Amino acid sequence: MEIRTPIPVSEAVSLVMEHAVRGSSEQIPLEESYGRFLAQDLVADHDVPPFDRSPYDGYAVRSVDTAGLSGDNRAAFQVVGEIGAGSVFEGEIGYMQAVRIMTGAKLPEGADAVVMLELTKPLAGSKVELKREMKPGENISFRGEDTRSGTVLAEKGSFITPGLSAPLAAFGYAEVPAAKKPVIGVLATGSELLNPDEPLEDGKIRNSNTYMLLSQIKRAGGVPLYLGKFSDDLDQCTEAVQHALAKVDVLLTTGGVSVGDYDYLPDIYKRIGASVLFNKIAMRPGSVTTVAEHRGKLLFGLSGNPSACFVGFELFVRPVIRFCCFSRRPHIRKEKAVLGSDFEKANPFTRFVRGTVVYEDGVIKAVPSGFDKSSAVSSLADANALIVLPGGTRGYKAGMKADILLLDDQKGSDRPWENTAPSFR
Template sequence: MKTGIPLEEAQTLLLNFTHPVTECQVSLTSAVGRILSQDVRTGINLPPFDKSPLDGYALQAKDTELANSSNPVTLEVIEEVQAGYMPKKQVTPGTVTKVMTGAPIPNGADVIVKFEDVKRAGNKVELYYPLKAGNDIIRAGEDLRQGEVIAKRGTVLTPPLVGLLAAIGVDEIPVFSKTRIAILSTGDEVIDPAEELRPGKIYNSNQHFLSAYCSQLGAAPVAMGIVPDEKEAIVERLTQALDLADLVITTGGVSVGDYDIVPAAFKEIGADIIFRKIDMKPGSPMIAASYNNKLIIGLSGNPAAAYITFDLIVVPLIKIMLGLDQKMPPKILAILKDSFNKSSTQRRFLRAKVQTINNTNYIELTGAQSNGVLKSMVACNALIDVPAGSGPLVAGQEVSAVMVGSGSELFI
């Protein structure tokens, strides 16, 4: 078992244990937000036939070569075609077919003229200017060619992509199964928000924060509730969680106090400890283990510490399990807008918010930085990475930051 390892080593060790979960088929109606498990090719051209983009007349452009305002060309209307129906007659010299928007182009026609650009009397139309062959015709395969890859494995299914899949006749789509993540809170002091607050107790924010984050990522959180600081109770609940989920996360009980018994519970169930403690602040008291090819991650019970280690270490694992491309949190440089007056003997991550103004990144702290503070997490989209041995930070200096949460998507 390794202990007190750098963040990057912890990330690498856990990534080596991680892979996408199983595949399944889902209908298009429930596909948005899911991750494709296979490349998707179109089996048809899109559109599947030449069609009209407007209401007008289909004809041969050569019939209009001599047309002008004083010498219009007169042509005969031989048919009318609505969208959804096929033409029955071929356009020949001297004839036109009336077509509606989306209607197939009749054989023999090579151009469309707008309704408003001709004068009609009975079954005759007059044209007043020459037309160019090919104008105002949407060709078969103009959008997609048969056999073309329209989405690759690992692509998130967005509403436009779902619409495109429907347009090529796809009804069901192969996706990665939703990763099930069991979340277990430990501690005699922790109670559910539905309960009345009693002396010495605190509400369970970690359970709800982690569940919400997992849902936002596209995973399926499995709430395992709160367990007291009793090894036997934690062992029982861990065993249940491993049966239900692909990844298990606990909060609390991972430090070195008399009641920090989660590591002992991990060992009791036969889990192999990968590492214990990370050389960073906050979030140092973290433990990771494996059991039957499943990871168990023990996070600190302090909300800020749990938040930071989850974002930096667990989120990349979940993304891979969901079938997304491996994406570590992106790093940027930014100009600090305020000061941080403490020295950092240990590597430290500060909750902050980045804004980009005129192509320059500016960053400011979101509030107090102690382990138990929740408020500074709300506006946080970045973590300032302060190297060990750093003195106080001053406004105007350039700092390195890791983008987290929704902010990370802006810098990928």
């Protein structure tokens, strides 16, 4: 039997990233940009606001004319015009003149303050009564006070949030330069697998990995392409892999990666001439995760066990997709949390426990989300994080701090695997 030497997670991730490639860019309609990744920096090409404007409905005046005004010393100003938002006042405000101005309208020439409508009283003969001294610049939204022309509002590779849609629109991106989504193929192997719509049979289980991966691919930013389910037959699987490679940017297979008699993936890699980067990682679950490279394309041999498959994807495939989408922090986001329960059993390998992160009065706490075996399906349902428990000779106690990896995050981490182990032992 083949003896495999496990390598550390950090080394495995580095090996994978050596073969990750940047993708290409495409123009997409602004209204479809939510959830995509920016293909270039978003730079302000003009000041925001683009002109001095009024933040309120009221009257634009020259502050100098309001000197000394108070409730006991009111004055009548001549209303010489009205500016709706979007309109521009022609001419200049003069001595003791006011212009009725709406929220968002450009301040007229000569004016340097806006009196709120609530503090004014209309008088006969197109006049308005004011009763307060205004400071120069009072109630004005100044040109550029929000954003100066030239400011980088979001860097290349940023996830496009709803909040980013606003500046994209403001700076004229009717079409947004976005990272083209890489196509990630999924090929399931295993004679025990039934389709979700098939009735259960003795000895068989339904294929859950594929559907989980299709969703994981979407969350990571790729386009999933399901290429079918194959029995444990070497010739058939080899052909399937070869066909698949022509259609995808990255190929994921599930199952067949172990050292058993029915685990054909090592043979398939050999047959097609792919070079194996590694086939054993010092981690649980997913130690048999195998990654190979073939003519510039990465092939991920993920475990057939759901939890192992899930973890393998998030650690190794996600960063490849995010890197392709120009992210500068392609890895799953790593943060510290307080352990909410004991993990008594020591493990020589680094463990990634499906966990639920809860916030307790400003503190981040992580608890396991359920049954913890590589084959587990149920613990995935509630997991929003992976709890990282570095391998060693001792277990972990509730209250200790540990690294967590945030599954739903879109910001990412730069190099999450530096200093994982020593940081909390």
